[in-house]
Amino acid sequence: MDFFLFYGCQGVTDSQDMPGENPADPAQDGGNGGSQFQRDELQSLESSVPACSVDADGVLKILKEFLRDFPKLRDEGPPREIQEIRDNSKDGEYWQAMTRIIPEGTLKLWDALGAALLEYHKVLTRRSELFSRAAALQRQNS
Numbered sequence: 001m002d003f004f005l006f007y008g009c010q011g012v013t014d015s016q017d018m019p020g021e022n023p024a025d026p027a028q029d030g031g032n033g034g035s036q037f038q039r040d041e042l043q044s045l046e047s048s049v050p051a052c053s054v055d056a057d058g059v060l061k062i063l064k065e066f067l068r069d070f071p072k073l074r075d076e077g078p079p080r081e082i083q084e085i086r087d088n089s090k091d092g093e094y095w096q097a098m099t100r101i102i103p104e105g106t107l108k109l110w111d112a113l114g115a116a117l118l119e120y121h122k123v124l125t126r127r128s129e130l131f132s133r134a135a136a137l138q139r140q141n142s
Contacts, residue, residue, distance in 0.1 A: 004054065007062045 054062065 003066055004062055007065060009054075
């Protein structure tokens, strides 16, 4: 969030001037050795970020800059070892059971309610038409 606010308030366009973008920064080495440095940097950044709003047009640009440091953006699924271990012999039974998750009686009730609501809609539509004709006749009579 600090990166987002700092970048939005500064309006920085050069990627060298952005916080967290220093290639010599030990906190970006991907290891845990720079975790204390990262905390110190975040605390100093918190105190230096002024309270401001971010322009709506710049949100996507800021997010792209933030995500640029993350090389793996897509989930490639579970590791190969897990994929090979998974037993899919009971998948058919599972999906067959899912077709019966709603009881037959409930499905019949829903079908009956759907049909009744359609009939009710027809009655209300006809009533609305008759009301409009009656109002037109009253205007004509007056």
